[in-house]
Amino acid sequence: MLRRTPRTPPLSRPSCGNDSGMPWLVWAALALAAPGCKGDDANADNDGDAGTADGTADDDADGGSGTEGDTDTDTDTDTEGDTAGIEIEPAPGGIRKLIQREYVASIELLLGPEAAAVADPPADQPQEGFDAVGASILSLDITAVEQYETSARAVADAAVANKSTLASHVPCVSGSPDASCYDEVAAVLGRLAYRRPLQQVEIDTLVAVALDGQEFGEGDFDSGLKYMLSVMLQTPSFLYVVEVGEPLEDLGFRKLTQLELVTRMSFFLLGRTPAPALLDKAEAGELATTAQIRAEAEAMVGSTGARQAMNGFFDEYLRLRNLPTTSKDAELFPLYNETLAESMRQESLLLVNEVLWEDDLPYQELFTADYTFVNDALAELYGIASPGGNFARVQWPAAQNRAGYLSQASFLTYQSGSLRNSPTKRGRFVQQSVLCNEIPPPPPDVNPSLPEIPPDATLREILDQHKDQEGCTCHQSTDPIGFAFENYDAIGAFRTTENGQPIDASGNVDGLGQWQNAAEFAAVLAEDPRLSTCLVQNLIRGQIGHKETSGETDAILALDTAFVEAGYRVRDLLVEFPLSPLFRYVDEPK
């Protein structure tokens, strides 16, 4: 049974200065992970909301009306099973701009690798840590619109110079086409670019531009083709994913059409616009039932495109892409340079690849792996024997107490300062991005002055004094976790002393556990239920493009349950996503 969640008031702003009772971030996390929420029909029955739909919210005959040019006939709504009993107030529908890698990958599908090679869209502007969130809420300024025009012109030039991919979609462009081919390109390629059939007025507009361009080019077909492609690549119908759905009157929210669903699936799982065959299935109404959607999702997750999409996601999520512009003091860290930074990035991506694709291991392995991947430069950094040549899998030295991503140089380097490591930054990343706990801002009247520090004090001793000062409670949520990585300096090299004093990497945090070193912390983290839930939340942010709402909590927990039942296999979680009501439904367009 699908139910609309009663609206809940927004969470009030946390106050950092109030350290009485349970910290806000713990409260927030527990609120999300509270037991007994999943499938709790009693709760739903108490909501007083008469707008419940009996399992098949999809039973309304949505004949595809209301969406321009959309002939989607979605006649079924088999939501029993995977979505049964889930309360949902979906996130608003609307538009999300393609992020850079989606734009480039989509152009490659439409127009070929030569065209993709010159695609140069404006830089993404992340919000909430992810480009897709920024792409959902930010407006474009003229600089960005101009860059889209410049990119479209370059792509169009390359596409007409290398027409093999375009010809695979629209064969008439080969040889010596006449002007009637413009109609075919507009209809066929337009459908792929806009992810829906075009209205006649849209086809007419594209053809008119093409004919004008052909005349400008003194009759050259390709001249007209180029300007037509330039229109397609700049229209919002290409640049933005449009997700407005069709209304479900009983529930007050909307269900994605099959074309919108397959588009969301393709961008989520493959990082690009849907292939023609997927659009065909959607238009034929073959993505209506749970079984049909699951089968398609499994096929997508089994393809190489999914690896590339998840590579992009983890590159972003784990901040790996930021490494090449991360500075370190050259005298203190002579090993560090751009090449080493790029190696760090690759090391983490190789671990992701191993866990998700090569071995299909539980997600926790990303944080507990007793091995890593090194080349010569990384082996030197870690102080271990080089396997020789390019990257190879090696065991972590037992004495270094390392485990998983949080022991890799990428994390330890990026979440540090240029001079020294930062328990605060490291702890903050774990809290905010690995456990999805929100850390409140510092109070305005905080006194950041440090007390008198003995010259041989360790960083931990300094920060311990800092957090004990009045008004400095914010660090209590970050530093104790960050101290777990004190055995690793600002570029991830192992150390046992600091300032001549022995390192203390132990910790004991209420609601989390206790540990003696980073490897033990990783084991504690692996047992924490927030770890898997947070991946679900980050996938919503990074791959769908919004920060999860309170109305999605039940659906998030249901996905998490499926994740748990699948042995924390990320691939299985990815397959579950398109079946979730948070994926298939939207609220009124924002």
Added chain:
Amino acid sequence: MTFRLKRRTVLRGMLGGTAVTVGLPILEAMLNNHGDAFAGGEPLPLRFLCYYWADGVNIARYEPEATGANWTLSEQMAPLLPVKDYVSVITGLRNLCQDQITHHEGMTAFNGYSFDYDGGLNTNAGGPTIDQLIADAIGEGITPVRAVHVRVSKRESTDGDGGTTVLAMSHRGTPGNLTAQVPQANPQDVWQTLFGNFMPPVDDRAQRTRVLDAVRDDVTRLKMRLGEIDNQRLDAHLTAIGELEDKITALPPECALPGLPAETNDDVGGEEPISAVTAAMAELIAYAFRCDVTRVGTFLFKKFVSATVFDEINATNMHHSASHNGPDDSNYRAGVIYSMEKLAEVLQIFAGDGTVENLLDSTIVYASTDCSTGQSHSINRQPIILAGTGRGYLVHPGIHYQATAWNGSHNQPNGAGNMSDVLLTCLRAFDPAAASVGGGAPMSNTPLDDVLA
């Protein structure tokens, strides 16, 4: 709509090593009998540059001791010596932002609005910034480019701080419906924005505008299916399309156009080429001002809480991190002076070498930062620098206006008045009828007349 051409003669100059020609200073013969407008009645171009440096100052070493006309440069303002007569320093005014989460509230110095809080360390700009209000006052179509937005350091804020306040220093629109004007970091991109459309390899401007017309039709159709927020986003898209069409169809200015600069702002050995980029950006903006390609610019030297390290002065720490080591931290002190040096270099490029128009006579430069004392993020004593005369609008030589004397405490700085008064002063140079700037507590309807000529 095309912009109005101005009569210029040309003079050879240099930009980025490439021989170029620029407009001569306006000749008397081109002016009316009063010398305060072109003979045709058009007002002489008045320009505006908004400059931002991050992470505050050391008040004790920044604020001059003497006030009024007989002020002398402080230790941290010393680099401004070559342009001191064009500089007024304003101290002791309060930032009345209604909330504080560290650094974000400082950006009220550029718009007079409190930020919109968005959870955690995320905030969104509360209202349009002064550069956009001035661009509005100048009017559409007067120049081919409405405003140019540049940044120097590419380093982003480390994890944690987010929202549009961090994304850009310039925001266009109205409260609740703002478009961040994302600054460009590559001088070659800035050149393309300012001059690239005047030199297309093939003159297909008619086809390009035809393409954009078709895109506009698609935007209009899509809007009907969306809600208010996305409609606002698409309205911004439509506005940008219209302005791009104007740009494409604008006739080139009569001055010769500069060559593509060689600088791309790529790291060299892991270090940012900050001086070279500062100079290249200032040259591009100055050239565009002299050619009347645009009259408004913003210059973001370094984002707050960014990972920028001032390698050129052998800094051994991020400037932001150094600020939290205390006002007298050696890296921090040097970094503030370095920030002032770069501002001074921008102003000197604006002044020119005597063979080109001295832009400090026709420009108002508003420069500020996000806090007074970087270590404590204090907003009670806002550092503000005004430079240029704005065609006789601002006092010359400049003065030190002090709202209230400093109490000597870094952790409990004192202040008086409202810093947004200075924004209104700037706006009234372009729109004498402007009644106010900003909104809520930081709003001002009382310009600071003390700095006027």
